[in-house]
Amino acid sequence: IMYNGKQTIHEISDNNLQKPNIYNQYLPYYESIKQQSLESFDEICENLSRLIQLQELQPGFPLWSSKLQQFISLYGFSFTKINHIKLIEFYLSILSIKNLNYVNTKICFDMLTQLTRKTRLITRNDLIIDWRILYVWGKLVLFNHDESYSLVSMPKQIVNSFLFCVRSCRPYFSVTATQEILDEFRPCLCPFDTVCGDVMSYWDMFLPVHLPPELHHQGFKLWLSEFLDIWETVCNNPEWEQVS
Incomplete structure (x- = not known):
């Protein structure tokens, strides 16, 4: 109260x-x-x-x-x-x-x-x-x-x-939110499925990107290399790549 x-x-x-x-x-x-x-x-x-x-x-x-x-x-x-x-x-x-x-x-x-x-x-x-x-x-x-x-x-x-x-x-x-969000949506990450666009939208919205330096290992370092690999691998300009 x-x-x-x-x-x-x-x-x-x-x-x-x-x-x-x-x-x-x-x-x-x-x-x-x-x-x-x-x-x-x-x-x-x-x-x-x-x-x-x-x-x-x-x-x-x-x-x-x-x-x-x-x-x-x-x-x-x-x-x-x-x-x-x-x-x-x-x-x-x-x-x-x-x-x-x-x-x-x-x-x-x-x-x-x-x-x-x-x-x-x-x-x-x-x-x-x-x-x-x-x-x-x-x-x-x-x-x-x-x-x-x-x-x-x-x-x-x-x-x-x-x-x-x-x-x-x-x-x-929370500190563990980044890992929790990744675990929640990774099973749906298929570039040949339209749901992939929804996954990218959720990640764009929810992934914390303003963590202090001492927490970077629990932040963007958990997903940056993986996302760059996806970006380099899937080169057909899909809808989920248009997320702003």
């Missing part, structure tokens, strides 16, 4: 906040803005936590997620690292809900993109994201055949939201 009671302006200094909006400090009513931001954040966290306690996402989840987006737009990342991580874990937990509707799914994608886009604020030591949570949704969002038959309604731009989300979350995949 994120909500830990109300905080006062005296309990939290700017040094404890992740990255507040630096322009607010030049306003003549900066102190009142700080207090207002604390009260607003407390209200958002309290209501997001209540959604989990009541096990009821509608109508509060879209509403308070929208208010969190507005909060970040106005005040920046004006919350502590602990709360920052809890917010990310909150939206990941929502994505883990079975039969989550696509509207709420897109909200989670957008919020995770916004919360994880500044990698300097949260390190790999602070947060680990399970890539399989996003992989499950990748299959549903990218290769959903029901939409073409009007059996399911997908929000506009959900594909882009998903791709941006994966890109932002990828630096926080």
